[in-house]
Amino acid sequence: MARRKVNGYAAIGFPTWAYVVFFFIVPLALVLWYSFGYKPDLFTAHANDILSFDRYAEALDATFVGTFWNTLRIGVIGTLLCLIIALPFAYWLAVKMNPKWRPLALALVLVPFWTNFLVRTLGWQIVLSPRGFLSDALQNLGIIHGRLDILYTQSAVQLGVVYNYLPLMILPLYVAIDRAGRPLREASADLGANRWKTLFTVTLPLAVPGIASGCLLVFIPLMGDYITASVLGGAQGNMIGQLVASQFNTAQNWALGSAMAVLLMVFTAAAVIVFGAAGLIIRSLVRRSRRVQLQGGAA
Amino acid sequence: MVERPDIRALVPRASAARLSRRAFLSGLVVIGGTSVLAACAKSTGFAPSALPDGRVEGKLNVYSWGDYDDPSNIRSFQKSGTSVQFDSFGSNEELIAKLGATRGTSGYDIIVPTGSYIPMMAKNGLLEPLDHRYLKNMGNIDPLYLDQSWDPGNKYTVCKDWGTTGFVYDTRAIKRDLLTWGDFLDAATTEASKNVALLEDPWEVACTFFAANGIDPNTTKKADLEAANEYLVNTLAPHVKAFNSVAVTSGIPEETFTLMQAFNGDVRQGLLATDKPDAWKFVYPTPTANLWMDNWAIARGAQNMDAAYQFIDYILKPEVSFREVDYIGYSTGIKDLAAMAKKHDFSYPELVFPDAEVIQRLTPAEVNSSAGELVAILNRMMAKAGS
Numbered sequence: 164m165a166r167r168k169v170n171g172y173a174a175i176g177f178p179t180w181a182y183v184v185f186f187f188i189v190p191l192a193l194v195l196w197y198s199f200g201y202k203p204d205l206f207t208a209h210a211n212d213i214l215s216f217d218r219y220a221e222a223l224d225a226t227f228v229g230t231f232w233n234t235l236r237i238g239v240i241g242t243l244l245c246l247i248i249a250l251p252f253a254y255w256l257a258v259k260m261n262p263k264w265r266p267l268a269l270a271l272v273l274v275p276f277w278t279n280f281l282v283r284t285l286g287w288q289i290v291l292s293p294r295g296f297l298s299d300a301l302q303n304l305g306i307i308h309g310r311l312d313i314l315y316t317q318s319a320v321q322l323g324v325v326y327n328y329l330p331l332m333i334l335p336l337y338v339a340i341d342r343a344g345r346p347l348r349e350a351s352a353d354l355g356a357n358r359w360k361t362l363f364t365v366t367l368p369l370a371v372p373g374i375a376s377g378c379l380l381v382f383i384p385l386m387g388d389y390i391t392a393s394v395l396g397g398a399q400g401n402m403i404g405q406l407v408a409s410q411f412n413t414a415q416n417w418a419l420g421s422a423m424a425v426l427l428m429v430f431t432a433a434a435v436i437v438f439g440a441a442g443l444i445i446r447s448l449v450r451r452s453r454r455v456q457l458q459g460g461a462a
Numbered sequence: 463m464v465e466r467p468d469i470r471a472l473v474p475r476a477s478a479a480r481l482s483r484r485a486f487l488s489g490l491v492v493i494g495g496t497s498v499l500a501a502c503a504k505s506t507g508f509a510p511s512a513l514p515d516g517r518v519e520g521k522l523n524v525y526s527w528g529d530y531d532d533p534s535n536i537r538s539f540q541k542s543g544t545s546v547q548f549d550s551f552g553s554n555e556e557l558i559a560k561l562g563a564t565r566g567t568s569g570y571d572i573i574v575p576t577g578s579y580i581p582m583m584a585k586n587g588l589l590e591p592l593d594h595r596y597l598k599n600m601g602n603i604d605p606l607y608l609d610q611s612w613d614p615g616n617k618y619t620v621c622k623d624w625g626t627t628g629f630v631y632d633t634r635a636i637k638r639d640l641l642t643w644g645d646f647l648d649a650a651t652t653e654a655s656k657n658v659a660l661l662e663d664p665w666e667v668a669c670t671f672f673a674a675n676g677i678d679p680n681t682t683k684k685a686d687l688e689a690a691n692e693y694l695v696n697t698l699a700p701h702v703k704a705f706n707s708v709a710v711t712s713g714i715p716e717e718t719f720t721l722m723q724a725f726n727g728d729v730r731q732g733l734l735a736t737d738k739p740d741a742w743k744f745v746y747p748t749p750t751a752n753l754w755m756d757n758w759a760i761a762r763g764a765q766n767m768d769a770a771y772q773f774i775d776y777i778l779k780p781e782v783s784f785r786e787v788d789y790i791g792y793s794t795g796i797k798d799l800a801a802m803a804k805k806h807d808f809s810y811p812e813l814v815f816p817d818a819e820v821i822q823r824l825t826p827a828e829v830n831s832s833a834g835e836l837v838a839i840l841n842r843m844m845a846k847a848g849s
Contacts, residue, residue, distance in 0.1 A: 226838075226845040229845045229848075411555075
């Protein structure tokens with residue numbers, strides 16, 4: 164009986180595990196496998212009859228490391244900016260807004276997100292161009308003197324990634340804050356906390372899982388993004404995804420490209436672990452400082 | 463009008479035959495598995511092409527670059543009763559990957575590869591040799607564009623269109639005459655510093671240095687590559703604002719750069735889009751530059767042979783070809799186009815039809831053993847410019 168039950172679960176889970184196996188494990192294993200190979204001749208992208216770690220040594224040169232730090236900076240600043248923008252917005256959406264209008268506000272967040280990624284990014288080229296309307300308006304208002312000089316700089320990439328990934332931050336934050344619920348906030352007010360105290364001791368701590376998943380959803384795809392950087396970045400805003408893409412597309416060296424992709428994954432995972440650990444430490448420090456001592460009870 | 467396309471799937475021909483719609487849906491996983499295996503195993507078999515039999519088929523599948531043919535030409539060709547289905551690819555590598563993976567079952571009849579990739583494609587059996595008897599209009603092509611080094615005797619391909627590389631500069635920022643690649647590099651590191659756009663193309667970027675120093679742009683010598691690396695990464699890169707192959711079309715009207723390496727037809731597009739065309743000057747630099755050519759070819763395994771030959775022959779007619787030039791902004795290599803352009807009041811003809819003297823000095827790019835190093839140089843330049 165028990166065995167049949169297990170098979171039954173496996174059958175029900177078929178779409179899930181088949182998806183994971185064929186669209187995650189197999190491709191990942193192929194990338195890993197290719198990364199131990201080499202490029203045998205001009206017209207062949209990879210060969211695996213001799214296995215080595217040489218591609219990793221080749222990939223880890225100064226170009227890769229320098230570009231990786233550049234990418235990490237864009238990724239960290241981009242994620243923080245998304246958080247700073249999304250947090251008040253999601254709070255307003257979940258708490259302050261008339262529920263009648265909420266679907267409309269969510270649609271306004273989502274509809275641009277459904278637009279083709281490349282088209283959205285190209286749109287910023289027009290907005291940021293030195294002879295574009297934004298440049299003219301800023302000059303007429305006297306905010307800048309001379310033409311707007313942002314396009315093809317790192318600032319343009321920074322702006323582009325924040326714009327492109329913002330919905331991925333807003334949605335989990337909205338869900339988390341919404342889930343904290345009105346009764347808890349009312350209880351907090353009844354117990355004498357003012358609005359700020361409620362925000363910092365009730366709403367935000369309960370939103371921490373949402374903040375964490377929003378940061379992951381923004382940071383990880385952002386680290387591998389190369390479209391935003393190649394459309395808006397120019398020479399200053401070079402990102403590591405472009406290096407990987409150039410090995411697959413232009414150089415036709417799948418072995419080296421795979422090694423770079425694996426290194427990117429490892430380094431991104433390492434960065435996530437470091438930030439995650441830092442977050443846990445901060446949280447435990449905050450908790451310790453706020454620990455509530457019950458009268459007569461043990462701590 | 464929307465034609466209903468046949469269902470095409472990248473599967474081995476043996477399983478393609480028994481592939482119903484239901485099987486397609488329920489069998490996705492199985493196909494996923496076998497194609498993974500197929501990618502690991504090295505098979506050599508190729509599905510055979512159909513032979514021309516004089517009966518023109520009712521359909522034709524063309525795999526080309528996006529928006530690269532005049533729709534009015536396609537419409538008038540379809541009046542003969544053959545419907546044409548276009549799919550597009552974004553790079554030669556993508557084209558080759560798809561043809562290589564399907565081994566003759568891609569379903570495409572006509573493909574449009576770039577010249578430098580043709581030796582590799584022919585060597586790997588991706589192309590069907592052309593039978594010139596079915597291409598009566600080949601005589602309309604200017605001999606300058608026949609019999610290229612990468613396809614002697616036009617065994618596999620016919621010129622679709624060609625272009626070359628030069629540079630364009632803002633005469634308000636650079637007040638002297640620039641004529642050579644040496645001048646280009648000099649201006650890039652002085653007046654135009656931080657306002658320079660280079661093509662995002664390893665061969666083209668390296669060519670600026672090789673040409674300026676009298677070195678063959680297709681060099682494979684280690685010393686040449688080292689010298690190029692040293693100059694391009696350490697001297698030129700810090701002055702570059704962007705590596706972007708389409709910078710010029712928006713860069714001229716928006717005045718984002720003062721000096722841009724660019725393809726000739728793209729410069730024309732940029733000039734047509736700006737309200738100050740007189741401020742810009744385009745140069746066909748000496749001593750040499752790339753002559754790239756995109757070509758009509760028939761894919762190995764093509765099933766609509768007669769229609770394919772008929773289409774290529776149709777597009778080689780002078781009046782059809784001129785409409786192509788007008789639409790895509792590049793010369794198709796047909797004789798007397800320049801005279802037709804004059805008659806039709808075609809703007810900036812000098813950007814599409816350079817003088818014979820310019821054409822003579824061009825060097826077709828080759829994909830050779832230095833390709834990997836050129837990519838590495840460009841990546842180092844990008845990292846350096848960003849640091």
